[in-house]
Amino acid sequence: MSNTNRTLLSDPMDDNNPITVQVLGICSALAITVQLKAALVMSISVMAVMAASNVIISMLRDLIPNRIRIIVQLVVVASLVALVDQVLRAYAYDVSKELSIFIGLIITNCIVMGRLEAFALGNGVWRSFLDGIGNAAGYGFILILVAFFRELLGSGNLLGYQVIPDFVYEMGYENNGLMLLSPMALITVGIIIWIQRSRNRKLIEN
Amino acid sequence: MIDYANLFIKSIFIENMIFAYFLGMCSYLAMSKTIKTSVGLGFAVIFVLTITVPLNFLIDKYLLKEGALSWVGPKYAELNLDFLSFIMFIAVIASMVQLVEMIVEKFAPALYGALGIFLPLIAVNCAILGGSLFMQIKNFSGITESAIYGFSSGIGWLLAIVAIAAIREKIAYSNVPAPLKGLGITFIITGLMAFGFMSFMGIKL
Numbered sequence: 547m548s549n550t551n552r553t554l555l556s557d558p559m560d561d562n563n564p565i566t567v568q569v570l571g572i573c574s575a576l577a578i579t580v581q582l583k584a585a586l587v588m589s590i591s592v593m594a595v596m597a598a599s600n601v602i603i604s605m606l607r608d609l610i611p612n613r614i615r616i617i618v619q620l621v622v623v624a625s626l627v628a629l630v631d632q633v634l635r636a637y638a639y640d641v642s643k644e645l646s647i648f649i650g651l652i653i654t655n656c657i658v659m660g661r662l663e664a665f666a667l668g669n670g671v672w673r674s675f676l677d678g679i680g681n682a683a684g685y686g687f688i689l690i691l692v693a694f695f696r697e698l699l700g701s702g703n704l705l706g707y708q709v710i711p712d713f714v715y716e717m718g719y720e721n722n723g724l725m726l727l728s729p730m731a732l733i734t735v736g737i738i739i740w741i742q743r744s745r746n747r748k749l750i751e752n
Numbered sequence: 753m754i755d756y757a758n759l760f761i762k763s764i765f766i767e768n769m770i771f772a773y774f775l776g777m778c779s780y781l782a783m784s785k786t787i788k789t790s791v792g793l794g795f796a797v798i799f800v801l802t803i804t805v806p807l808n809f810l811i812d813k814y815l816l817k818e819g820a821l822s823w824v825g826p827k828y829a830e831l832n833l834d835f836l837s838f839i840m841f842i843a844v845i846a847s848m849v850q851l852v853e854m855i856v857e858k859f860a861p862a863l864y865g866a867l868g869i870f871l872p873l874i875a876v877n878c879a880i881l882g883g884s885l886f887m888q889i890k891n892f893s894g895i896t897e898s899a900i901y902g903f904s905s906g907i908g909w910l911l912a913i914v915a916i917a918a919i920r921e922k923i924a925y926s927n928v929p930a931p932l933k934g935l936g937i938t939f940i941i942t943g944l945m946a947f948g949f950m951s952f953m954g955i956k957l
Contacts, residue, residue, distance in 0.1 A: 569935060572777040616875070620846055624839040632835055647885035650838050654878040656778040728772055729946035736932070736939035743931035751934035 554676040558684030560746065564657045565688040566739045567749060571657030576692065576731040578648050582705050585693035587641045588648065589686025591634070593679060595626045595652055596661065600678035602626075603666040610667075619662045620653065627652045657685055692734045700725030756900055758956060763904035766953055769879045770912035771946035776879030780913050781938060790917035793874075794910030798903065800852065800874050801883050804845050805902030806895050808884040811840055841884045849875045879909055916942060 558564060564571050571592075578584045602622050603610075610618050631649050634642040642649065652658065661681050666674040697703055699722050702710040710719070724730055743749045769775040776797070783793050814820055816837050822829035853871045857864045874880060883905050892898045919941055928937050 566935070569781050570778060572774065572781065576774045576777070617846055620842050620876075621839065624842045628835055628838045631838070647882060647889060650841075650885045651775070651878050651882055653838055653842055654876050654881045656876065656878075659876055727947075727950065728774070729943040729950070731774070732939050732943035732946060736936050736943065739936040739939065740929070740932050743936065747931070750930050 551673065551676055554673060555680040555683070558681045559687060560684075560742070561749070562684075563688065563742075564660075564681050564685045565735070566742055568657070568660070570660045571655050571685050572735075576735065577728065578645055579689060579693040579696055579731050579734075580700070580726055581644075582690065582693045582697045584641060584644050585686075585689045586705075587634070587638065588645060589682070589689050591630045591649060592652055592655065592658070592685060593682035594630055595623065596658055596682040597675055597678040598626050599623050599658060600661060600666040600674040601671055603662050604669060604671045604674035607667050615667070616659075619659060623658055623662075624653050657681060688735070688738065691738060692731060695734055696725045696730060700730075756897070759897065759900055760904045761955060763901055764908040764911065765949060766955065767905075768908040768912060768949055769882065769905050770909060770942070771949040773882065775882040776877045776909060779874075779877050780909075780916070781935065784913050784917040784920055784938070787914060787917045787921060790913040791910070794906075794913050796871055796874055797877065797879060797909050798906030800845075800849060800871070800880055801902040801906040801909075802899060803852065803902075804848050804880060805883050805887050805905075806899040807848065808841050808844055809887055809892060809895055809898040811844060812837065812888055816840060837885075837888065841881060845880055845884070846875045879905070912945070915945065 562568060578588050599619075599622050603619060606618070627650065630652070631642070634645075634649065661677060665677045669677070694704070697705075698709065702708060702715075702721050766772070770777065770780055779793060784790050812820075814823065816833045818832040818834065819829055820833075821831050849871055853864075856871075883902055886905075887898050887901060890901070892901065916938065920938065923937060923941075932940070
């Protein structure tokens with residue numbers, strides 16, 4: 547793998563993270579971060595949709611007339627999301643119930659459209675595939691990080707299993723129910739942005 | 753009547769698109785730098801939601817739901833086209849936005865001047881598709897109910913974006929820690945506002 551291809555994968559993890567730097571794909575992402583499991587499933591679904599749609603649009607990029615490209619992209623993404631939704635309903639019904647409308651909202655997730663517009667329309671298939679994987683990984687990384695802290699501090703569990711041992715509770719430790727409420731997702735992301743920009747000072751806005 | 757009023761209040765304050773479900777966050781964060789643009793975008797969202805939610809309600813009820821096609825003939829009664837709903841909804845939204853844009857441009861040039869640039873953006877605003885998908889889950893009984901839901905969710909969205917725009921205009925003069933400037937502080941303020949909106953929880957007429 548050449549150097550430029552490697553940056554396609556590594557760049558979205560930090561310097562060009564979809565959520566904390568590009569500010570794309572926040573819609574719908576945060577509502578499902580109460581539990582780690584839902585966040586994992588969501589990240590995998592987004593990765594599948596992004597990689598596949600990037601590949602398809604990149605293959606079709608010379609055939610799509612410029613004026614109707616948004617509609618074409620929407621149709622491709624919507625069909626892929628419908629596919630993912632059906633697969634989830636068949637093999638992971640309870641998770642799919644929990645994610646409810648948020649799987650459908652991957653269609654309008656700006657990160658998918660954003661990468662199609664900005665990258666897949668102008669680059670080859672293999673590079674577009676890597677870009678899709680990389681950006682979905684950067685997106686999933688933040689999602690999983692938020693869900694990790696919310697589930698750990700909010701209910702003392704990870705992936706549904708208790709991780710904080712009983713004797714800690716006996717010593718007087720309490721779960722912080724506040725973390726389970728939706729506003730804490732926003733504040734957690736705010737803190738993640740704070741930490742990231744303190745370490746990586748070139749990202750600071752003026 | 754009281755049911756409609758309840759739905760109205762509930763969709764604006766308690767199930768606010770931004771604060772409870774984070775729908776439409778991308779345009780909310782990107783377009784909230786000044787009050788003027790945020791008001792324009794907010795009204796465009798109200799407008800499009802009020803049109804697309806009832807329209808998608810009709811499509812869901814008479815085309816997609818299980819047994820919805822029974823009006824065509826008895827042998828179509830057991831068809832369930834539910835899996836097509838994502839594609840149908842997004843196609844309706846994209847074409848409606850285009851149509852509305854053309855109509856407004858022709859008949860109300862002043863309104864077009866105010867909303868024009870925001871309308872195309874809205875086709876991919878999650879709040880719009882979210883409105884239709886929630887409509888599908890909530891099982892509304894009639895078209896009036898779904899229209900009220902669309903309209904009031906739009907108002908809730910407008911309230912949220914105008915409020916954050918006003919705060920951001922002021923906070924530009926405050927001494928925020930450098931790494932928190934811009935995006936970070938906006939997230940935290942939105943979180944605090946969402947806590948405020950939680951106090952509406954349980955209000956019923």
